Amino acid sequence: MLRYIASRLLIAAAMVLLATLIIFLIANTVPGDPVLTQLGDVAANNPAIVEAYRHKWGLDLPMWDRYWIFLQGLTHGDLGLSISSQRPVIEDIAQYAPATIELSTVAFLLSLLLGLPLGVLAAMKRDSWIDHVARFISLTGVSAPTFWLAFIMLAVFYGWLGWAPGPGQIGSDQFPPPEVTGFMLIDAPLAGQWDTFWDAIAHLVLPSIVLASSTMGLITRTTRAAMLEALSQDYIRVARAKGLLRRVIMLHHALPNALLPVVTLGGLAYAQLLTGTVLTETIFSWPGLGRYTFQSAVILDFPAIMGITLVVAIVYVIVNLVVDVSYAMLDPRVMRR
Amino acid sequence: MTPPASEFAMTDVAATALAASTTGAAAGRRKRWLRRYLLPALGGGVIIAWALAALLAPFLSPYAPDTVNVAGRLAEPDFAHWLGTDELGRDVLTRIIYGARTSLAVGFTVVLIGGAAGTLVGAVAAFTRGWTEEILMRATDLMFCFPPIILAMAIAAALGIGTRNTVIAMLVVWWPKFARLARSLVLGQRSLEYVAAARTIGFSPTHILFRQILPNAVGPLVVLITLDLGNAILVFAGLSFLGLGVIPPTPEWGSMVSEGRELVSQWWVATFPGLAILTVVIGFNFVGDGLRDWLDPHARRR
Numbered sequence: 030m031l032r033y034i035a036s037r038l039l040i041a042a043a044m045v046l047l048a049t050l051i052i053f054l055i056a057n058t059v060p061g062d063p064v065l066t067q068l069g070d071v072a073a074n075n076p077a078i079v080e081a082y083r084h085k086w087g088l089d090l091p092m093w094d095r096y097w098i099f100l101q102g103l104t105h106g107d108l109g110l111s112i113s114s115q116r117p118v119i120e121d122i123a124q125y126a127p128a129t130i131e132l133s134t135v136a137f138l139l140s141l142l143l144g145l146p147l148g149v150l151a152a153m154k155r156d157s158w159i160d161h162v163a164r165f166i167s168l169t170g171v172s173a174p175t176f177w178l179a180f181i182m183l184a185v186f187y188g189w190l191g192w193a194p195g196p197g198q199i200g201s202d203q204f205p206p207p208e209v210t211g212f213m214l215i216d217a218p219l220a221g222q223w224d225t226f227w228d229a230i231a232h233l234v235l236p237s238i239v240l241a242s243s244t245m246g247l248i249t250r251t252t253r254a255a256m257l258e259a260l261s262q263d264y265i266r267v268a269r270a271k272g273l274l275r276r277v278i279m280l281h282h283a284l285p286n287a288l289l290p291v292v293t294l295g296g297l298a299y300a301q302l303l304t305g306t307v308l309t310e311t312i313f314s315w316p317g318l319g320r321y322t323f324q325s326a327v328i329l330d331f332p333a334i335m336g337i338t339l340v341v342a343i344v345y346v347i348v349n350l351v352v353d354v355s356y357a358m359l360d361p362r363v364m365r366r
Numbered sequence: 367m368t369p370p371a372s373e374f375a376m377t378d379v380a381a382t383a384l385a386a387s388t389t390g391a392a393a394g395r396r397k398r399w400l401r402r403y404l405l406p407a408l409g410g411g412v413i414i415a416w417a418l419a420a421l422l423a424p425f426l427s428p429y430a431p432d433t434v435n436v437a438g439r440l441a442e443p444d445f446a447h448w449l450g451t452d453e454l455g456r457d458v459l460t461r462i463i464y465g466a467r468t469s470l471a472v473g474f475t476v477v478l479i480g481g482a483a484g485t486l487v488g489a490v491a492a493f494t495r496g497w498t499e500e501i502l503m504r505a506t507d508l509m510f511c512f513p514p515i516i517l518a519m520a521i522a523a524a525l526g527i528g529t530r531n532t533v534i535a536m537l538v539v540w541w542p543k544f545a546r547l548a549r550s551l552v553l554g555q556r557s558l559e560y561v562a563a564a565r566t567i568g569f570s571p572t573h574i575l576f577r578q579i580l581p582n583a584v585g586p587l588v589v590l591i592t593l594d595l596g597n598a599i600l601v602f603a604g605l606s607f608l609g610l611g612v613i614p615p616t617p618e619w620g621s622m623v624s625e626g627r628e629l630v631s632q633w634w635v636a637t638f639p640g641l642a643i644l645t646v647v648i649g650f651n652f653v654g655d656g657l658r659d660w661l662d663p664h665a666r667r668r
Contacts, residue, residue, distance in 0.1 A: 044507065044508060044511055045511065047508055048508060048511045048512065051508070051512075052512075052517075052520070055520065055521060055524065156398060156401060156402065161401060161405070164405065164655070165405070168405075168648060168651045168652060168655060169644075169648060171647075171651060172596060172600070172644055172647035172648040172651050173644050173647075174600055174603055174604065174607075174620070174623070174640055174643045174644065174647075175604065176603075176604060176607045176620070176623060176624070176627075176640075177623050177636070177637075177639075177640030177643065177644070178640075180623060180626075180627050180636050180637075180640065181637065181640070183630075184630045184633055184637075188630040188631075189630075250655075304515075304516060305515060307515055307516070307519070307604075307608070308515075308604050308607065308608070311608065312627070322516055322519070323519065323608060326516075326519040326520050326523040326610075327523055327608075327609070327610075329523055329524060334520050337516065338512065338516070338517075338520075341511075341512070341516060342511040342512070345510070345511055346511070
């Protein structure tokens with residue numbers, strides 16, 4: 030098992046390196062000129078300023094030298110300076126990541142909590158109205174554009190009904206707690222700011238529902254399909270012949286076996302949530318990685334984009350590894366193979 | 367001797383009972399059939415309606431999509447403007463109808479070209495095995511390290527804004543899932559007897575791959591293409607919403623939602639374009655989901 034994990038990690042590290050190389054190549058072969066985007070028209074027309082700017086950010090060096098510098102920095106955890114924030118990219122990422130992790134974790138739990146039971150029910154009552162309602166809900170969830178759903182949610186529950194707070198992580202009347210972990214939901218209670226804590230929870234409701242909608246649909250569909258597959262197996266017929274309760278058959282015989290594909294999908298869905306928050310964060314002014322990514326991409330802040338790509342690739346690799354390991358734990362047959 | 371009347375009555379009753387039960391079964395079957403195909407049929411109808419709207423756009427609306435009318439800006443929905451007007455006084459319904467052209471064209475372009483490229487990569491990888499497969503599939507794995515929207519965003523931002531560049535950016539991230547699916551499908555087919563038979567007859571490898579194997583493996587690919595059309599439309603609308611898609615004033619649903627996102631009391635500006643996206647994407651998902659159920663032997667057994 031350990032050897033398996035080690036070899037997987039080695040391959041993963043090679044993949045992550047290749048991923049940075051690809052992003053680097055894209056960054057250096059596309060026609061867009063970051064200098065023009067970042068300096069503005071007046072300064073960009075002055076050759077001396079442009080020259081100084083290029084020199085300062087190393088843009089006058091040959092391409093491979095710059096990649097070599099990036100790799101050298103990487104060996105001691107340095108991802109270079111973000112052009113827009115003038116800070117080390119790694120600091121930017123460390124600052125924005127907790128908000129994104131908080132939001133996507135809540136959204137993931139929400140979609141599991143709703144999607145799993147709905148999928149199991151749909152499979153148990155196949156072709157009944159429950160199945161069709163579940164199909165309708167999950168397909169609508171997958172199909173709704175995130176940015177539009179966010180607009181509707183904000184317009185109805187914040188603008189019209191006033192039930193939910195507006196965009197942002199906490200209200201403007203709240204002071205952010207002193208930073209310990211960076212996670213609002215941990216730092217606020219640590220500082221004894223329970224008002225801030227509940228305010229942060231209230232601010233999480235709308236964005237996490239919006240973010241959860243499509244993941245919930247996917248989980249419902251996958252759970253249903255996996256349950257149906259499990260129910261068609263011989264051991265279910267045996268269990269029926271033994272006269273076991275239908276409930277016992279469903280929950281103790283079929284469900285554990287149906288969970289395997291759901292774990293695979295769940296892992297990937299979580300990784301996608303973590304990285305797919307761009308639209309949700311932009312609309313809800315959520316101070317997370319998604320908004321940071323968007324802002325960096327628009328002004329062609331390539332050190333920042335490369336840093337994010339690296340982090341994202343690492344997240345994907347780790348999630349895949351966790352999925353494989355939990356697979357082996359859920360299904361003893363995987364280990365024996 | 368005539369049989370007793372009761373016997374007649376009995377056979378009569380039996381006959382009517384039999385007839386009743388068969389019509390009952392037929393009605394039940396029809397009901398189940400209707401339930402199972404209602405959503406896919408609905409989805410198909412929605413897609414056809416949007417395709418027609420896109421084709422016939424100039425005949426459907428008395429307005430042009432980009433006529434600015436500042437005096438009539440932000441008009442509520444009424445009989446002159448069924449879905450109201452936007453900040454520049456342009457008719458929202460007209461812009462939605464014209465927007466269908468962009469969305470459908472982009473969706474089909476991305477999925478058909480990306481799907482064809484991915485299928486080619488996966489099929490060739492599975493058919494040749496060895497080093498070619500190793501290289502092709504590792505490249506595919508590599509693309510999976512990037513979340514599509516972030517890579518597409520970076521590429522679109524770098525190439526410059528515009529529909530063509532956004533489509534190129536989407537194509538770069540679109541093919542890998544087709545490559546994986548096509549590889550597993552071709553791997554499943556290539557050990558079957560008909561492939562060996564085709565080899566014995568002396569067909570060329572290209573002929574076997576493209577004329578024999580791929581047509582047999584096309585079902586799941588068609589399902590993925592259908593489901594993916596909705597997905598591509600969603601991603602493009604998302605990029606447009608962020609300002610990385612079409613160049614204004616081209617009517618496009620994502621950018622229309624973006625233009626109306628601050629106008630909460632003029633809700634119609636952002637709400638209706640979003641509904642348009644929702645209906646088209648739901649349409650493709652209903653059809654794709656129905657196709658998948660229909661092709662899945664497990665699901666059809668009952």
